Amino acid sequence: MRNTDEHALQAEFDRRVAAEEKIEPTDWMPDDYRKNLIRQMSQHAHSEIIGMQPEGNWITRAPSLRRKAILLAKVQDEGGHGLYLYSATETLGITRSEMIEALQTRKAKYASIFNYPTLTWADIGAVGWLVDGAAIVNQIALQRTSYGPYARAMIRICKEESFHQRQGYELMLEMAKGSPQQKQMAQDALNRFWWPSLMMFGPHDGDSAHSSKSMQWKIKRESNDTLRQRFIDQTVPQIEVLGLEMPDPEIKWNETRGHYDSGEINWDEFYKVINGNGPCNHQRIKHHVKAHQDGEWVREAVRAYRAKQARKKDERAA
Numbered sequence: 533m534r535n536t537d538e539h540a541l542q543a544e545f546d547r548r549v550a551a552e553e554k555i556e557p558t559d560w561m562p563d564d565y566r567k568n569l570i571r572q573m574s575q576h577a578h579s580e581i582i583g584m585q586p587e588g589n590w591i592t593r594a595p596s597l598r599r600k601a602i603l604l605a606k607v608q609d610e611g612g613h614g615l616y617l618y619s620a621t622e623t624l625g626i627t628r629s630e631m632i633e634a635l636q637t638r639k640a641k642y643a644s645i646f647n648y649p650t651l652t653w654a655d656i657g658a659v660g661w662l663v664d665g666a667a668i669v670n671q672i673a674l675q676r677t678s679y680g681p682y683a684r685a686m687i688r689i690c691k692e693e694s695f696h697q698r699q700g701y702e703l704m705l706e707m708a709k710g711s712p713q714q715k716q717m718a719q720d721a722l723n724r725f726w727w728p729s730l731m732m733f734g735p736h737d738g739d740s741a742h743s744s745k746s747m748q749w750k751i752k753r754e755s756n757d758t759l760r761q762r763f764i765d766q767t768v769p770q771i772e773v774l775g776l777e778m779p780d781p782e783i784k785w786n787e788t789r790g791h792y793d794s795g796e797i798n799w800d801e802f803y804k805v806i807n808g809n810g811p812c813n814h815q816r817i818k819h820h821v822k823a824h825q826d827g828e829w830v831r832e833a834v835r836a837y838r839a840k841q842a843r844k845k846d847e848r849a850a
């Protein structure tokens with residue numbers, strides 16, 4: 533392509549992003565924009581899929597039929613989000629199998645939170661309330677992302693995450709207002725999931741490698757720290773309603789800032805977890821590889837069916 537053509541295409545892309553027009557799969561886009569989107573969207577998809585494991589772990593042990601039905605629906609929703617996001621990412625010119633290979637060979641990341649274990653039933657409440665709560669804060673902003681298929685996927689996903697957050701909070705409420713043992717379980721789940729939930733928003737803005745480009749391209753609409761603060765501000769009053777103790781003694785309303793102050797995240801732990809050395813990283817990938825291998829017969833059947841259809845078409849044409 534001639535240089536002048538490329539300049540014109542770049543200028544038109546910049547104009548559309550500035551005008552809040554969505555970029556669609558068949559539109560020209562800078563290569564780095566495409567690559568950055570593939571990175572973020574595929575990692576988002578992997579998070580939804582790997583995120584089925586900590587909760588899936590409790591489906592057979594849910595304490596009632598009602599809780600089991602809710603949990604089953606939620607875990608299936610997360611699987612749906614993953615598939616939806618893989619499809620949206622495929623529109624950028626990468627195949628599903630390439631993405632899965634990147635996940636299984638640890639070239640692609642997934643949300644750090646899913647490398648923590650769910651030790652008690654109260655953890656299922658904490659995951660819905662805090663993890664889905666954090667995911668929504670992030671994803672509401674992504675509804676306005678510049679890439680059309682990603683923005684549209686987020687609208688539907690946020691609706692479902694909202695139900696997930698509410699069921700988690702309702703479960704926590706029941707535990708927190710239950711017996712002293714149940715209240716203790718709720719407190720323990722809050723204490724363990726609080727910090728990993730804050731880590732979901734990524735490093736501080738100054739340490740975030742991709743933020744400046746992603747914000748310029750409107751892939752990301754709000755910074756990691758802005759979204760983390762929003763999550764803290766909306767969650768602290770919910771902890772008060774539960775009647776639980778704050779998981780961080782430094783949480784305090786700051787009248788001047790109009791926000792809650794809070795303690796510092798353990799960033800060593802964060803980097804350890806995102807680099808593959810968290811409590812469950814090995815287990816999560818191992819389980820994914822096994823589930824993928826166990827499902828090979830389905831892919832084989834699809835390939836055989838497609839080949840048969842192609843043969844029939846050829847015979848008809850002959």
Ligand code: FAQ
Nearest residue numbers: 576579583610642643644667731732734740741742743806
């Ligand atoms: N975990 O430069 P930044 C859910 C990596 S969905 C792991 O700031 P960026 C639903 C980052 O990838 C949860 N890695 O990166 C559910 C990069 O590494 P790379 C998932 C992290 O992309 C609920 C490096 O650090 N949501 O929970 C994390 O600009 C319940 C530098 O970071 C999304 O994926 C982390 N927490 O900002 C399912 C939302 N943070 O790629 C089941 C979409 C950072 O160079 C059950 N994603 N890293 O190797 C985003 O909004 C962004 O990608 C951020 C990170 C904000 C996560």
